[in-house]
Structures are given as structure tokens and as C-alpha cells.
Amino acid sequence: MKTIPFNQLQETLYHQTMDNGLDVYVLPKKGFNKTYATFTTKYGSVDNHFVPLNGSENVQVPDGIAHFLEHKMFEKEDRDVFQDFSKQGASSNAFTSFTRTAYLFSTTQNVMQNLETLVNFVQDPYFSDQSVEKEKGIIGQEIEMYNDNSDWRAYFGVIENMFHHHPVKIDIAGTIESIAKITKESLYTCYETFYHPSNMVLFVVGAVEPNEIMSFVEKNQAAKSYKDQPPIERFFDSEPKTVAEKKKVLPMSVQVAKCLVGFKEPNPGRQGEDLLKHELSINLALDLMFGQSSENYEKLYNEGLIDQSFSYDFTEEEKFGFSIVGSNTSSPDELANRLYEMIQSFKNESVDTDQLERIRKKKIGSFLRALNSPEFIANQFTRYRFNDMDLFEVVPMLESITAKDIEEAMKGHFAEDSFTVCQVVPKG
Amino acid sequence: MAIIPHEKTSCGGLTLHRIQTDKYKTTTVVVQFKARLTKETVTERALLPYVLQSGTVNYTSSKAVRTELEKLYGATLGVDLAKKGDFHVMTFRMDFANEKFLSEDEPLFKKALSLLSEVIMNPKTDGSGFDSSIVDKEKRTMKQRIQSIYDDKMRYSNMRLTQEMFPNEAFGLHIYGEKEEVDGVTAQSLYDYYKKVCAEDEIDLYLVGDLEGVNAEEVVKELFPFQERSDRKSETTEKASLDVEEKEILETQEIKQGKLHMGFRSGVGYADDEYFALQVFNGMFGGFSHSKLFRNVREKESLAYYAASRYESHKGLIIVMSGIEFKNFKKTVDIIKEQLTAMREGDFNEEEMKQTKTMIRNQLLETVDDAKGMVELLYHGVVSQKLRTIEEWLDGVEAVTKEDILAVADKVKLDTVYFLKGEEA
Numbered sequence: 081m082k083t084i085p086f087n088q089l090q091e092t093l094y095h096q097t098m099d100n101g102l103d104v105y106v107l108p109k110k111g112f113n114k115t116y117a118t119f120t121t122k123y124g125s126v127d128n129h130f131v132p133l134n135g136s137e138n139v140q141v142p143d144g145i146a147h148f149l150e151h152k153m154f155e156k157e158d159r160d161v162f163q164d165f166s167k168q169g170a171s172s173n174a175f176t177s178f179t180r181t182a183y184l185f186s187t188t189q190n191v192m193q194n195l196e197t198l199v200n201f202v203q204d205p206y207f208s209d210q211s212v213e214k215e216k217g218i219i220g221q222e223i224e225m226y227n228d229n230s231d232w233r234a235y236f237g238v239i240e241n242m243f244h245h246h247p248v249k250i251d252i253a254g255t256i257e258s259i260a261k262i263t264k265e266s267l268y269t270c271y272e273t274f275y276h277p278s279n280m281v282l283f284v285v286g287a288v289e290p291n292e293i294m295s296f297v298e299k300n301q302a303a304k305s306y307k308d309q310p311p312i313e314r315f316f317d318s319e320p321k322t323v324a325e326k327k328k329v330l331p332m333s334v335q336v337a338k339c340l341v342g343f344k345e346p347n348p349g350r351q352g353e354d355l356l357k358h359e360l361s362i363n364l365a366l367d368l369m370f371g372q373s374s375e376n377y378e379k380l381y382n383e384g385l386i387d388q389s390f391s392y393d394f395t396e397e398e399k400f401g402f403s404i405v406g407s408n409t410s411s412p413d414e415l416a417n418r419l420y421e422m423i424q425s426f427k428n429e430s431v432d433t434d435q436l437e438r439i440r441k442k443k444i445g446s447f448l449r450a451l452n453s454p455e456f457i458a459n460q461f462t463r464y465r466f467n468d469m470d471l472f473e474v475v476p477m478l479e480s481i482t483a484k485d486i487e488e489a490m491k492g493h494f495a496e497d498s499f500t501v502c503q504v505v506p507k508g
Numbered sequence: 509m510a511i512i513p514h515e516k517t518s519c520g521g522l523t524l525h526r527i528q529t530d531k532y533k534t535t536t537v538v539v540q541f542k543a544r545l546t547k548e549t550v551t552e553r554a555l556l557p558y559v560l561q562s563g564t565v566n567y568t569s570s571k572a573v574r575t576e577l578e579k580l581y582g583a584t585l586g587v588d589l590a591k592k593g594d595f596h597v598m599t600f601r602m603d604f605a606n607e608k609f610l611s612e613d614e615p616l617f618k619k620a621l622s623l624l625s626e627v628i629m630n631p632k633t634d635g636s637g638f639d640s641s642i643v644d645k646e647k648r649t650m651k652q653r654i655q656s657i658y659d660d661k662m663r664y665s666n667m668r669l670t671q672e673m674f675p676n677e678a679f680g681l682h683i684y685g686e687k688e689e690v691d692g693v694t695a696q697s698l699y700d701y702y703k704k705v706c707a708e709d710e711i712d713l714y715l716v717g718d719l720e721g722v723n724a725e726e727v728v729k730e731l732f733p734f735q736e737r738s739d740r741k742s743e744t745t746e747k748a749s750l751d752v753e754e755k756e757i758l759e760t761q762e763i764k765q766g767k768l769h770m771g772f773r774s775g776v777g778y779a780d781d782e783y784f785a786l787q788v789f790n791g792m793f794g795g796f797s798h799s800k801l802f803r804n805v806r807e808k809e810s811l812a813y814y815a816a817s818r819y820e821s822h823k824g825l826i827i828v829m830s831g832i833e834f835k836n837f838k839k840t841v842d843i844i845k846e847q848l849t850a851m852r853e854g855d856f857n858e859e860e861m862k863q864t865k866t867m868i869r870n871q872l873l874e875t876v877d878d879a880k881g882m883v884e885l886l887y888h889g890v891v892s893q894k895l896r897t898i899e900e901w902l903d904g905v906e907a908v909t910k911e912d913i914l915a916v917a918d919k920v921k922l923d924t925v926y927f928l929k930g931e932e933a
Binding site: 088089090109110111112113114160162163166167168169170171172186187188189214215216217218219221222224225227228229230332333334335336371372373374375377378381382384387388389408410438439441442443444445446448449451452453454479507 | 511529530531532533534569570571574575577578579580581582583584603604605606608609610611645648649652653655656658659660661761762763764765796797798806807810811812813814831832833859863866867869870871873874876877878879
């Protein structure tokens with residue numbers, strides 16, 4: 081077991097890689113009642129085209145299958161795993177993102193027993209024809225719930241606009257038509273390919289003793305017969321730098337319109353420190369441009385073009401990245417134009433260093449705040465880890481980014497033909 | 509040691525709550541203003557905190573306030589509104605880094621509290637009222653905030669259900685205020701209301717974090733010099749009457765999924781001895797994934813992705829929510845009613861009870877890990893005027909018997925079935 085201290089943050093992280101390749105991390109949190117654990121596979125909605133384990137030809141699986149699989153992991157031949165956790169005083173859950181599927185529990189008691197339940201249920205799939213059919217009704221209602229959610233529709237709409245081929249444009253849950261094609265067999269194919277321990281990370285944070293966790297996982301994994309797995313081959317069609325659609329308007333049952341604008345990252349492919357630096361640089365740029373202390377924010381708010389729902393974010397993974405900015409608004413077209421102009425003019429100016437120092441402080445403070453949350457630590461650490469980044473390098477990286485770094489990152493990212501707009505407008 | 513190390517002192521016109529803990533990397537301050545929810549005040553009260561955070565004498569615009577927050581290592585400031593029983597609560601929340609985790613040793617406590625004091629005590633005025641350009645902007649934003657309730661179908665359905673359950677009572681009002689009343693608010697009238705709030709509201713200030721070496725009482729007295737309250741009115745919430753007839757409300761919009769919301773009255777609130785039994789009842793009925801609603805509506809019948817119940821702690825309500833296909837309306841309502849009947853008939857075993865108590869215990873202890881959650885729990889005691897330590901709460905839940913649950917189940921009465929559906933045959 082490796083001990084990694086972070087002195088300024090007064091945290092210590094423990095790490096061990098098991099013989100079968102599973103990476104385990106433990107972060108003890110003093111004074112907390114709660115323990116939170118996530119067991120995550122590097123497998124999400126975008127991984128729909130790959131060579132199955134022991135297969136020779138690549139396959140294309142139905143949209144929404146990673147999320148469907150996540151649902152079905154909880155059901156076993158004789159029982160429902162939710163019940164196992166709740167009998168042991170834990171609440172459990174799971175989520176699927178573009179690139180990850182995470183299973184988790186939180187509890188204030190029986191930590192080891194719940195950890196055993198978590199590791200075992202994820203490593204012991206059981207799918208039947210009947211239970212697969214039953215799930216289609218439940219997920220069908222989940223899909224419809226999102227279809228009525230105007231914020232989600234605007235967000236997904238802008239991502240859909242950006243991409244020609246990349247499967248990030250496919251809704252994580254799929255559609256009612258696509259999930260109809262999912263079978264017990266296709267679930268097993270995905271499971272066997274992506275749930276090998278060497279493709280997964282276990283993270284435990286809270287009121288725990290690192291040695292106890294590591295030796296438990298060691299024994300638990302040693303008792304299971306995993307064969308070494310070759311690297312997984314995933315396929316993505318080559319994606320142009322330009323956006324697929326410049327604008328989309330979605331009429332919905334709303335009273336207030338929404339307008340989101342997006343920039344598609346033209347040159348993804350970064351990992352590790354490069355990615356960390358790029359991601360933080362663009363996020364600093366967005367704060368400088370649109371933070372609540374910025375002139376742009378003040379102008380837009382005073383003119384009544386945005387309200388408190390205004391938000392912005394940039395995120396990048398290995399094969400794709402995008403920034404999204406927008407708000408509820410009374411004038412969706414005007415807001416789109418103004419945002420575009422503001423970004424283009426900001427991109428061509430040099431960054432004000434006083435302002436940068438302030439925003440840097442703000443970011444460091446927000447990061448400290450986020451470390452109050454066990455959920456944030458476990459989920460973000462895992463996301464960073466899958467991109468070869470280190471969550472605990474955020475503060476040193478923030479301290480090292482210069483005005484010039486930000487200017488360069490902006491020139492690369494905010495390109496004219498990477499721009500797209502999605503609006504939700506009142507129907508009728 | 510107590511699970512929440514909570515010290516309470518009267519500090520001029522407010523009550524100071526000090527919670528010393530070293531488990532966070534930040535310090536949290538929450539200021540709660542409590543007054544009765546009324547039709548006459550709901551709109552001004554819903555506007556006031558947004559105006560206050562938009563400009564002070566020394567930081568004359570929202571931009572200036574936000575710039576100052578950034579300088580304090582990204583201190584956060586947020587305002588919020590809530591309905592707690594018969595009260596309309598305004599909240600100011602601030603959170604700032606503990607300097608011991610920063611590479612520069614910059615004392616932030618006093619600076620951060622001074623800024624919060626500026627926002628609450630020293631608003632920007634022009635002449636005898638608030639700055640009118642700030643008020644105008646915030647009125648515009650406020651109308652949009654009220655309108656956008658309609659756009660979130662779950663929140664909209666909740667609002668409509670509450671209106672239908674309490675058509676002639678203040679509790680039926682929405683905390684965001686009345687859209688038609690917004691235009692009538694002026695910079696002057698709002699300022700008069702602000703003066704009244706400062707003089708009459710019941711104010712509680714919570715400090716959560718590592719406060720070693722900080723003289724909190726002195727700082728708070730200096731920065732928040734509210735005049736002492738002459739007559740501390742002991743107002744509590746009136747429980748919702750159980751004398752109601754069941755009714756059904758159907759509404760149509762262009763949507764894809766039906767939203768079924770059912771409102772029940774329980775006659776049990778936070779201050780009552782039966783409160784713990786109500787919590788256990790709700791947990792078994794629809795509070796968790798092992799509950800009757802989750803198992804029957806979702807797992808057994810595949811009718812929904814979510815089917816859950818939650819309780820309101822002061823007025824004494826239980827609200828069931830589920831998103832379903834339009835055609836399954838009758839069927840789902842029947843199943844939900846059957847689950848209530850099963851609870852009344854005691855159709856549950858020891859293990860389900862034990863499981864539910866364990867989950868509630870878990871939930872309470874987890875809530876206390878979060879500074880905001882801790883304040884929420886403590887504030888129940890202020891709203892209901894019934895002080896309870898978390899230890900008493902945990903013991904109370906543990907002691908609930910099957911008879912206690914049956915007694916509560918027997919009281920629970922369906923008031924309104926609200927269904928928002930799409931436009932189809």
C-alpha cells in the first residue's frame with residue numbers, strides 16, 4: 081500500500097493495485113459519520129462500438145445499453161441488491177455518464193459488510209429475458225421524464241448540434257426504440273468486455289481505516305478467478321472539427337425561453353497534465369469572461385438578457401470536449417449573438433492579471449469547499465484518474481497557470497466554426 | 509461528545525448558534541429570518557433578499573459585492589426562500605475557506621462576516637427607499653423566476669397540489685411570491701418592509717466550522733446590531749385540519765409523461781410525540797427503495813421510474829409523487845391507495861420496520877456531516893419551538909412500535925389527487 085500525503089490540504093490518500101489490476105484508493109476523513117464508496121468502470125454511453133472479450137470482430141451495441149446494464153446489475157436471481165444495502169443500513173445508487181458507470185453506497189454503519197456487498201454485486205451479474213423486459217417499462221419512464229425536462233433538452237440539444245458522428249451526441253439513456261433492442265445476451269457481451277477489474281477503480285472515503293479496507297479487498301479479489309485481459313479496443317469514427325448543426329430551436333411547454341451556446345473542442349486527445357492544464361485554463365477563461373464579477377455578466381443581467389439560471393462550464397474527455405454557456409432568457413436570439421460577440425472579443429484581448437489573481441483565489445477556495453464533500457472527492461478523483469490526471473494536483477496547477485496559458489487555450493478552443501446554439505422556446 | 513456540539517446564546521436581537529467542528533475546510537454562516545407567511549407580505553418578502561445582495565453602501569453593485577467575495581478566496585454568498593409550516597423563511601448563506609488550508613495566512617473570518625453584515629445591514633439606498641434601479645432589475649428577474657416554476661413540471665405539480673389543498677389559507681401561497689403583485693412593489697414600499705423585518709422578524713445566526721480562538725459573540729454583536737425584540741411572540745404552525753373531502757384535479761399540458769401528485773394530511777408535526785412514528789411510517793410507505801411504493805409501483809408493475817412519498821415536518825402533510833404514462837393514471841392511484849390500506853392493516857413485518865429505522869438513522873447522521881444539513885436539522889427546533897438533540901431524535905425513532913405506526917397510519921387522510929397529463933385521447 082502506498083501512502084500519499086497532501087500536507088497543505090491535511091489529507092492523506094492510500095493506494096494499492098490488486099493482482100488482477102483493480103486500483104483501490106482510500107481517503108480517511110476525520111470527524112465524518114459517513115463512509116461513501118464508489119466502484120466505477122471506465123465504460124459509459126460513448127463506448128458502443130468495440131471488440132468483445134474473446135471476440136475477433138467489432139460490434140455495435142444499441143444506444144443506452146451502458147445505462148440499461150447499470151440498472152440491471154442491481155437485480156439478482158433471488159433478490160434485489162437495493163434491499164441488501166438497506167438491511168445493512170446503507171443507501172445505494174448508481175449513475176452512468178458518457179465515459180463511466182459508477183456503483184455506490186453511503187452509510188454510517190457496517191462499512192465492511194456494505195463494501196463486500198458493493199464489490200460482490202458488481203462482480204456477479206445475473207440477467208434474464210424476463211427481467212430485461214420488465215426494465216424497459218421503468219427506463220422508458222425515465223426517458224420520458226428527461227424528455228419533458230427543458231433544461232436537459234437544451235443541454236443535450238447543444239451537444240447533439242456539435243457532433244457529426246461521435247456517440248457523445250446520443251442520449252445516455254438511449255431512446256424507447258433503441259432500448260427495445262437490448263437483450264440478455266447483449267448485456268453479457270458489454271459486461272464481460274468492460275467490467276474486468278483492470279478497467280475499474282474502487283474509491284472509499286470517510287470514517288475508515290485504510291489497512292482494513294486494503295486487506296479486505298485483497299482477499300476478496302484473490303478468491304475470484306479473473307484472467308488477465310488484453311487492452312479493450314474501442315472504435316470512434318473520425319470526427320470533423322466543425323459542428324454538425326449551427327442552430328436548433330425546440331418548442332416546448334414552457335413560459336420562459338432558454339438559450340445555450342456551445343463551443344466544440346476542435347483538438348481533443350489530451351490526457352494527464354496537458355488535459356488538466358487545458359481544462360482549468362478554459363474554466364478560468366470562462367470565469368474571467370462570465371463570472372458574477374465580470375463586466376459581461378453585469379451587462380447581460382442589467383439588460384435583462386439573463387437571470388440567476390445563467391451558467392457556464394467546460395469539460396473534456398479523451399475523445400471529445402465542449403464548453404456550454406447560457407441562461408433562461410426573454411430574448412434567445414439576442415443572447416446567442418451577444419455571447420458569441422463577447423467571447424470573440426475577449427479572446428482577442430490580453431488577460432488582466434489583477435483579475436486573474438482574484439479568479440485564481442476564487443477557484444482555490446471553491447476547490448477547498450468541494451473537499452468537504454465525500455461524494456465530490458470519490459467521483460471526481462475517479463474521473464481524473466481515468467484521464468491520467470490527479471485531483472490533488474488541481475491547486476498547484478491553478479497556482480501555475482499564467483495569463484499567456486489562458487490566452488493560448490482560448491485561441492485553440494473558441495473557434496468560429498466550433499460554435500453552435502440550442503434554444504428552447506414556448507410552444508404555440 | 510454530542511453529535512452536534514451546539515451552543516446557543518441570545519445576542520441582542522438575534523439568537524447565535526455556534527457549532528464548533530474541525531471536519532470542514534470552510535466555515536459556514538447561515539442567517540435565518542422568520543415571519544408568518546401571508547398574502548400581504550409574500551411578494552415583498554420574496555424580493556427582499558435578492559435586492560439586498562445586489563448592492564450596499566460600500567459595494568454599490570452586484571458586481572462590486574461579487575468582486576469582494578472573490579478576493580476572500582471565493583467566499584460564496586447565496587440567498588434563499590423557504591416555507592416552514594406557517595412561516596416564510598428568508599435565508600442568507602455564506603461559506604468561506606478556513607485560512608489554515610491556504611498557502612497565505614490571511615484571516616478571513618472577520619472580513620467575511622463584515623461583508624455579510626454589509627449586505628444585510630447596510631443596503632444601498634437612494635433618498636428614503638432602496639436604489640430603484642436595483643429594485644426594477646430584481647422585479648424583472650423575479651417575474652421570470654415565478655414563471656419558470658411552470659417549466660419544471662414536477663415543481664409545477666407540487667405548487668398546484670398545494671394550491672388545491674389550501675385554497676383559502678396562506679399555506680397555499682408559493683414562496684416566490686405572486687406575479688400580479690410584483691409591479692405594485694416600489695423601492696420605497698420594499699424599504700419600509702425591510703425596516704419592519706429588521707425590527708420584528710425572529711432571527712437566528714448559525715456559525716459552523718473551526719471557530720477556535722474566534723470571539724463569535726463579540727463579532728456578531730458588533731456586526732449585526734439588531735435591536736432586542738420586546739415581545740418574543742411564541743407563534744407555532746397550525747396543523748392542517750383533517751376534516752376534508754377527497755378531491756381529484758386533472759390538468760392538461762403538452763407533455764410526454766404524466767405527473768401524479770397525491771396530498772395527504774397526517775395531523776402530526778415535528779413537535780408531536782408521534783413525529784417519530786410518522787417518519788417510520790413514511791419510510792415504509794414511500795421513503796426508501798424498500799418501501800411499498802417503490803416495490804409495487806416501480807419494481808412489480810414497471811409503471812414508473814420514481815414513486816416516492818415525503819413528509820412535511822410542520823404542517824403535517826405527506827406528498828406522494830410519481831411520473832407515469834397517461835393511461836396508467838387510475839391503475840397507479842389504485843395501487844398507491846392499496847399500499848396505504850396495507851400500512852393501515854399492519855401488513856408489514858419486524859424486519860421492514862428495523863430496516864426503515866436503520867435507514868432513517870443513517871440519513872440523520874449523514875445530514876449532520878454537511879454544515880447546511882446540520883443547520884436545517886437544528887432550525888426545525890426554532891420553527892416548532894420544540895428543542896430536541898439529535899440523540900433524542902435517534903432514540904425516538906428507535907423506540908417506535910408497530911402500534912405507533914398503525915396509529916399514525918390510521919390518521920393519514922387523502923386530500924387531493926392531482927394529475928398533470930398530456931393532450932391525447
